[in-house]
Amino acid sequence: MSRREIDGLYRVCVKIYASKHEIEDHAELLVPIFHEWIRERVLDVVMLDVADYAHAPDSPGIMLVCHEVSFALDQADGRFGLLAQRRTPIDGTAADAIAVTVRHVLDVGARLEYDPRVAGKLKLDPSTLRIEANDRLLAPNSDAGYKTFVPLVRDGVRAAFGRGEPVVKRIDNDPRDRLAVEVQLDSAFDVYE
Amino acid sequence: MNVPVVGGVVFDLSVVSTESERVPEPGLQDMSVDSRTWREVLAERIPVSVAEEIDVYENQLELRKQEKLEETVFAELRLRRGAYGQRYDNGQRYDGTETQDILFPRRGLTKGPDTEWDAPGMQRIKIPFGKLSAEQVEVLADCAEEYSNAVLHITTRQDIQLHFIDIEDTPDMHRRLASVGITTREACGNSVRNVTGCPKAGICRNEQFDISPYANAETWFLLGHRDVQDFGRKFKIAYSGCEHEGCARVMMHDLGFVAAVRTIDGSEERGFRVVVGGGLGAVPHVAKDLYEFMPESQMIPVSQAIARVYARLGQKRNRNKARIKFLVAKLGIEEFRRLVDEEIETLEEDPRWSDWLDEAHLPVIEGLSEAATDGSAESKPGFSDWLKTNVYEQRQGGFVAVTVNLPLGDITSRQARKLADIMRQYAPDAMRTTVDQNFFLRWIHDQDLVALYNDLYAAKLGLSGAGTIADVTTCPGTDTCKLGISSSRGLGAELRERFEDRGLHFDPLLKGVQVKVSGCPNSCGLHHLADIGFYGSSRNVGAFKVPHFQLLLGGSLEKNAGNYGLAVGAVPSKRVPETVDRLLELFTEQHEVGESFRGWVTRVGKKTIKERIKDLLEVPAYEEDPTYYVDWHDAREYSIGDIGVGECAGEVVTLTQFSLANAESKTFDASVIVDDPNSTESEATEAAGEAYEAIILAAQGLLKHEDSDVKSDPGQVFSRFQREFIETELFFERFIGSREWGYFQAAHEAGGEARDRDEARRRVEESQLFIEAAHACYTRLLQTQASGNGEGIKVAR
Numbered sequence: 001m002s003r004r005e006i007d008g009l010y011r012v013c014v015k016i017y018a019s020k021h022e023i024e025d026h027a028e029l030l031v032p033i034f035h036e037w038i039r040e041r042v043l044d045v046v047m048l049d050v051a052d053y054a055h056a057p058d059s060p061g062i063m064l065v066c067h068e069v070s071f072a073l074d075q076a077d078g079r080f081g082l083l084a085q086r087r088t089p090i091d092g093t094a095a096d097a098i099a100v101t102v103r104h105v106l107d108v109g110a111r112l113e114y115d116p117r118v119a120g121k122l123k124l125d126p127s128t129l130r131i132e133a134n135d136r137l138l139a140p141n142s143d144a145g146y147k148t149f150v151p152l153v154r155d156g157v158r159a160a161f162g163r164g165e166p167v168v169k170r171i172d173n174d175p176r177d178r179l180a181v182e183v184q185l186d187s188a189f190d191v192y193e
Numbered sequence: 194m195n196v197p198v199v200g201g202v203v204f205d206l207s208v209v210s211t212e213s214e215r216v217p218e219p220g221l222q223d224m225s226v227d228s229r230t231w232r233e234v235l236a237e238r239i240p241v242s243v244a245e246e247i248d249v250y251e252n253q254l255e256l257r258k259q260e261k262l263e264e265t266v267f268a269e270l271r272l273r274r275g276a277y278g279q280r281y282d283n284g285q286r287y288d289g290t291e292t293q294d295i296l297f298p299r300r301g302l303t304k305g306p307d308t309e310w311d312a313p314g315m316q317r318i319k320i321p322f323g324k325l326s327a328e329q330v331e332v333l334a335d336c337a338e339e340y341s342n343a344v345l346h347i348t349t350r351q352d353i354q355l356h357f358i359d360i361e362d363t364p365d366m367h368r369r370l371a372s373v374g375i376t377t378r379e380a381c382g383n384s385v386r387n388v389t390g391c392p393k394a395g396i397c398r399n400e401q402f403d404i405s406p407y408a409n410a411e412t413w414f415l416l417g418h419r420d421v422q423d424f425g426r427k428f429k430i431a432y433s434g435c436e437h438e439g440c441a442r443v444m445m446h447d448l449g450f451v452a453a454v455r456t457i458d459g460s461e462e463r464g465f466r467v468v469v470g471g472g473l474g475a476v477p478h479v480a481k482d483l484y485e486f487m488p489e490s491q492m493i494p495v496s497q498a499i500a501r502v503y504a505r506l507g508q509k510r511n512r513n514k515a516r517i518k519f520l521v522a523k524l525g526i527e528e529f530r531r532l533v534d535e536e537i538e539t540l541e542e543d544p545r546w547s548d549w550l551d552e553a554h555l556p557v558i559e560g561l562s563e564a565a566t567d568g569s570a571e572s573k574p575g576f577s578d579w580l581k582t583n584v585y586e587q588r589q590g591g592f593v594a595v596t597v598n599l600p601l602g603d604i605t606s607r608q609a610r611k612l613a614d615i616m617r618q619y620a621p622d623a624m625r626t627t628v629d630q631n632f633f634l635r636w637i638h639d640q641d642l643v644a645l646y647n648d649l650y651a652a653k654l655g656l657s658g659a660g661t662i663a664d665v666t667t668c669p670g671t672d673t674c675k676l677g678i679s680s681s682r683g684l685g686a687e688l689r690e691r692f693e694d695r696g697l698h699f700d701p702l703l704k705g706v707q708v709k710v711s712g713c714p715n716s717c718g719l720h721h722l723a724d725i726g727f728y729g730s731s732r733n734v735g736a737f738k739v740p741h742f743q744l745l746l747g748g749s750l751e752k753n754a755g756n757y758g759l760a761v762g763a764v765p766s767k768r769v770p771e772t773v774d775r776l777l778e779l780f781t782e783q784h785e786v787g788e789s790f791r792g793w794v795t796r797v798g799k800k801t802i803k804e805r806i807k808d809l810l811e812v813p814a815y816e817e818d819p820t821y822y823v824d825w826h827d828a829r830e831y832s833i834g835d836i837g838v839g840e841c842a843g844e845v846v847t848l849t850q851f852s853l854a855n856a857e858s859k860t861f862d863a864s865v866i867v868d869d870p871n872s873t874e875s876e877a878t879e880a881a882g883e884a885y886e887a888i889i890l891a892a893q894g895l896l897k898h899e900d901s902d903v904k905s906d907p908g909q910v911f912s913r914f915q916r917e918f919i920e921t922e923l924f925f926e927r928f929i930g931s932r933e934w935g936y937f938q939a940a941h942e943a944g945g946e947a948r949d950r951d952e953a954r955r956r957v958e959e960s961q962l963f964i965e966a967a968h969a970c971y972t973r974l975l976q977t978q979a980s981g982n983g984e985g986i987k988v989a990r
Binding site: 005011027031032035036038039046048049050051052053054055056057058059060063065067070072076077085087088134135136137138174176177178 | 229230231234280281286288289290293295296297298311312313331334335338339342343344356357359599600601603604605606607608610653672682683686689690826827828829
């Protein structure tokens with residue numbers, strides 16, 4: 001698979017995990033917040049609706065569905081965190097799609113953490129990102145897929161933060177799952193400044 | 194550029210460009226020459242004719258994008274590929290205070306009338322008689338993950354639905370599904386929908402024979418057949434292996450087959466009892482007997498002939514009267530049978546009518562030849578509860594079938610893959626979806642049961658309570674459906690959780706009590722078939738709109754779902770759980786030994802029951818408790834937002850509201866009579882008169898909005914209503930009004946009379962729907978009035 005092929009990739013997911021999570025009733029807390037965001041158009045995307053999958057175990061939980069990217073308080077991989085799933089093509093490369101999605105997840109994470117209704121119940125740890133290629137045609141969960149995906153992830157993460165050298169590690173998951181990597185952002189990113 | 198802070202860390206985002214959508218010029222989407230596509234990758238795995246169909250669909254999609262194809266034509270074409278609309282696809286959304294435009298990038302480009310191209314839609318995927326292989330489950334999981342939100346939803350007709358789909362992803366999704374033998378063709382639109390069948394087919398202890406090969410042959414014969422392309426509405430077919438159980442709900446279908454065996458000269462012959470003209474929808478019809486016994490070899494020709502008669506004579510212009518049930522009711526079953534018999538004679542012989550029949554008689558064993566485990570596994574917690582509710586002993590000794598209980602019919606992609614692994618381990622190709630929105634794993638060796646449970650438990654799929662009161666069925670409702678009035682899934686989730694918390698799913702007295710919820714009267718949640726059913730409605734309280742659910746009692750699944758419940762009264766949405774509790778308490782106190790819930794309802798009577806729940810039908814004033822004015826699992830105010838709260842505090846009840854309340858009461862009385870098995874035929878038909886009076890009262894109520902001095906003479910009310918509400922189109926709004934006006938006309942023309950109990954029952958249902966439409970119309974009148982007063986009322990769509 002060539003870089004040229006995979007550059008068409010835009011379906012990517014970025015997840016940041018919670019280091020603190022004391023939300024008892026997700027729907028009660030998050031549904032009003034997301035509806036308010038839609039009403040006040042607080043994000044720079046076209047926000048559509050709130051979906052509630054909290055009844056299904058290890059599901060996307062409460063989702064804010066947007067035209068370009070959806071956000072979920074997700075438990076699908078067994079760990080709670082905030083997931084952003086890119087849904088539409090982007091004007092740019094796959095690395096740009098990753099960068100924009102990283103940016104989105106951080107933006108939404110920040111808004112949630114600092115919402116007075118959430119205050120203190122949720123802390124997200126931005127030093128580890130889970131990045132997934134959500135396209136089995138362009139980026140299969142294989143050694144070849146991984147080899148092609150890694151430079152895109154590096155470029156994307158660097159573009160999102162503007163500096164630093166991310167440590168990218170392949171996640172050893174079910175081969176039928178999405179190709180997934182874990183990205184560690186160390187001090188080179190100055191994220192702890 | 195804002196600077197988000199996550200985990201106390203500041204990120205400089207100025208290095209990332211702002212969101213910028215690529216909006217390709219029509220027909221100019223770039224595609225590298227060496228890019229691989231699903232079309233190329235899967236070419237070898239898709240039958241040529243199927244691949245061509247999908248190519249044609251993709252071309253149609255491109256043409257519509259370039260606006261070279263009419264939007265109405267494209268809408269029907271995509272529907273016939275299962276690509277359905279979804280809530281807010283007209284580009285507008287009520288946000289709790291006002292209706293806002295959704296600023297889609299290609300606003301104005303449509304995929305159907307009033308349907309924005311960029312708006313996400315729903316993909317319905319046909320699963321004939323619910324049969325799925327492990328490989329198919331995996332591909333479905335992939336599609337859900339890449340094109341949807343990683344959740345697969347099982348419907349009440351054994352389909353699978355994915356939501357929030359981009360229309361431009363649909364051709365590739367169809368290819369991927371086709372590569373494992375799944376079709377989306379004719380999953381929606383005016384066509385033959387998914388052919389459903391009893392999930393226990395082939396393993397049931399009570400069936401006459403396995404209907405699976407018959408349902409399969411019917412599916413593939415009719416799919417895309419020229420005789421099923423010109424219907425006025427959809428056409429649903431179901432197969433049952435027995436007369437008495439309700440697993441296949443045959444009596445609510447347009448065409449139903451019930452397995453039957455007769456003995457002639459000492460040899461057994463397979464065939465079917467054939468029924469036609471059933472249907473739920475807003476006004477339910479129980480199917481009529483077309484043939485008491487039709488030999489198996491005639492099954493497909495009969496279906497073909499029925500399709501041809503329906504296509505030729507069924508209503509096309511008025512979609513509210515276009516289902517085959519209306520044609521059967523209009524012609525009468527005798528005449529309909531005569532036409533079908535005549536039609537069969539005209540058919541050209543087709544080898545596909547019977548070339549599969551020999552195979553249908555071969556015994557089928559879908560289980561592994563030997564157990565997968567040695568049976569020594571120690572069970573995980575919850576096994577004994579699960580064993581009580583989720584395991585069915587097959588007819589074939591040594592095998593069991595297991596229900597995988599899915600909350601609200603949802604399963605995640607990851608769970609689905611784990612389920613595929615479990616299938617491969619224990620019975621690879623033996624799974625079915627069910628009309629109760631669950632999976633059914635068949636052909637499991639007894640010996641493997643504990644190990645299987647442990648695997649399901651690990652995948653968080655070991656939920657007990659299948660088929661119990663906690664296994665609540667719901668349609669998508671206001672979550673995603675364009676027609677939803679109230680949040681059926683929100684209510685369903687709430688009820689389920691409460692039942693489980695109190696362990697009601699293990700209460701032997703409540704065994705078999707079913708709760709089903711639809712978000713509107715159209716019955717996708719099958720509310721008519723439940724012991725306790727609900728459908729979404731709304732009511733005005735003062736200046737506000739309040740979500741409600743109409744309560745139905747008395748339905749049942751017995752006799753292939755041949756008993757429909759009738760409305761008792763509209764319950765405020767937030768009081769539904771209390772109402773259900775009260776009903777269960779009353780049943781617990783008053784039931785006689787061995788009496789079913791339905792039996793209790795029939796004995797005690799709905800009038801008495803309604804009296805006992807009367808206090809729960811009240812809605813407190815907004816100032817007292819605003820939570821009543823918000824639907825389940827929503828945060829938006831359902832009602833008229835910020836209209837002069839002080840003014841409505843007086844709770845002035847208008848003449849219109851009084852009339853509508855009286856109309857409801859009248860309809861309720863009529864429903865009690867038609868539903869009472871002890872009522873005489875003449876009493877039942879007289880109830881149609883009461884239903885007609887209820888319509889007159891509701892119409893009179895609307896007229897009173899402008900003129901308090903309205904005469905009560907039915908003829909005058911009819912004429913004035915026609916003049917003031919029909920000719921002015923005041924009574925009509927997108928999906929509401931025209932069908933209900935038809936009900937008024939029909940009842941008026943009949944002078945409030947009905948030929949028999951069935952017709953009377955229909956009239957009662959219709960009067961209830963007319964009243965619902967009158968409520969909706971009244972809300973609009975208030976809205977218009979308030980806007981005129983400059984009060985800026987905004988009403989939820």
